[in-house]
Structures are given as C-alpha cells and as structure tokens.
Amino acid sequence: MAYDDNTHETNVMHLPYADATRGVRHVFIRDFETDAEIGVWDHEKGSTQKIRINVDLSVRENIEHHDDQLDNVVCYNEIVTNIKNILAQGHINLVETLAENIADMSLENSQVIGARVKIEKLEAVVGALSVGVEIERHKSC
Numbered sequence: 001m002a003y004d005d006n007t008h009e010t011n012v013m014h015l016p017y018a019d020a021t022r023g024v025r026h027v028f029i030r031d032f033e034t035d036a037e038i039g040v041w042d043h044e045k046g047s048t049q050k051i052r053i054n055v056d057l058s059v060r061e062n063i064e065h066h067d068d069q070l071d072n073v074v075c076y077n078e079i080v081t082n083i084k085n086i087l088a089q090g091h092i093n094l095v096e097t098l099a100e101n102i103a104d105m106s107l108e109n110s111q112v113i114g115a116r117v118k119i120e121k122l123e124a125v126v127g128a129l130s131v132g133v134e135i136e137r138h139k140s141c
Contacts, residue, residue, distance in 0.1 A: 017058045017114065024113070027074045029055040032083070037091040038098060038121070045091060050122040051098075052130060055079060057106055058114030058138075074111055095119040095133045103137040114138040 018026035032055075035048035059074045066072040082105050092098050099117040106115040115137050120130035 017056050017116070019058075023061045025059045025061050027057040027059050027076055027079075027112075029053065029076055029079060029083075032080060033122070034084070034087065036087050036098070038093070038095065039124070040093045049124065051095075051132075052118075052120040052122055053083060053102070054116075054118040055083075055102060055106065056116040057112050059111050060113050062111075074109055079106060095121060096135070099133055099135045100137075103135060107137060107139055112139075 017028075018024060032053045033050060034053070036051045037046075037048050038044065038051065039049065057074060057079075062072065083102055086098070086101050086105065092101075099119045102117045102119075103115040106112050106117075116134065117137075118132065118134040120132035122130050125131050
C-alpha cells in the first residue's frame with residue numbers, strides 16, 4: 001500500500017514531482033486559504049465560503065542555471081495571483097472545475113510539465129474537517 005502526502009494509506013501512486021534524474025524540480029503552494037464563491041447548492045450561491053488550495057508543480061529545469069533570477073524560475077507568487085484572478089471571475093459551481101482551471105493555468109507555463117491540484121471546502125459538511133477533490137494533469141510529450 002502506498003502513502004500519500006499526509007501519510008495515510010492510499011491505493012493511488014503519485015509520480016515524484018522532484019526528480020534529479022529527469023531534471024525536474026518541485027514548486028508548491030501549501031494550504032493557501034481564501035474565500036470563494038463556489039458550490040451548486042442554493043445556500044452556496046451569492047456568498048463565499050472558506051477553501052484551502054494545494055498546488056504541486058513538476059517544473060523542467062533549464063539546462064542553464066537560473067542565475068538567481070526570478071525570471072528564470074516558476075514563481076509561486078505568480079501562481080497564487082493567478083488563482084486569485086480565477087476566483088475573481090465569479091461563481092464556480094464545482095471544486096472539480098476550479099481544480100481543472102488551476103491546473104490548466106499552471107500548465108500554460110512552458111516549464112511546468114505536471115500539476116497536482118487539491119481543493120478543499122472547509123465549511124461544506126458538518127462534522128468533516130474538509131471535503132474536496134484532488135487532480136493530477138500532465139503535458140503530453
């Protein structure tokens with residue numbers, strides 16, 4: 001049995017996001033909490049609720065060194081800004097849609113070859129710490 005990032009047993013095997021043999025580094029955003037207009041139920045429309053977002057990116061390292069320059073790497077702050085822009089566009093029905101939009105946005109960067117996105121609604125189900133979805137998308141080579 002494999003273990004996920006939270007060390008819980010799972011039958012899902014994830015590809016390594018950092019891998020020196022493939023020249024891949026891992027860029028991530030952990031536990032970004034924000035308010036979002038999200039949900040299909042009437043009580044979720046016209047208001048916001050707390051969500052938590054985690055993003056893991058597989059980033060192809062350039063042959064040349066990054067030279068300690070922000071322009072030569074994938075900027076996690078830019079990813080967060082783009083997530084905020086997606087949320088600012090208005091109501092989203094499904095956490096699946098939000099996850100897909102974030103993955104698509106991330107994969108637009110030519111250096112990003114894989115994206116794992118986890119969206120959690122923190123107030124949706126009484127008694128549950130969170131509910132949500134996790135997806136993984138890769139560029140076809």
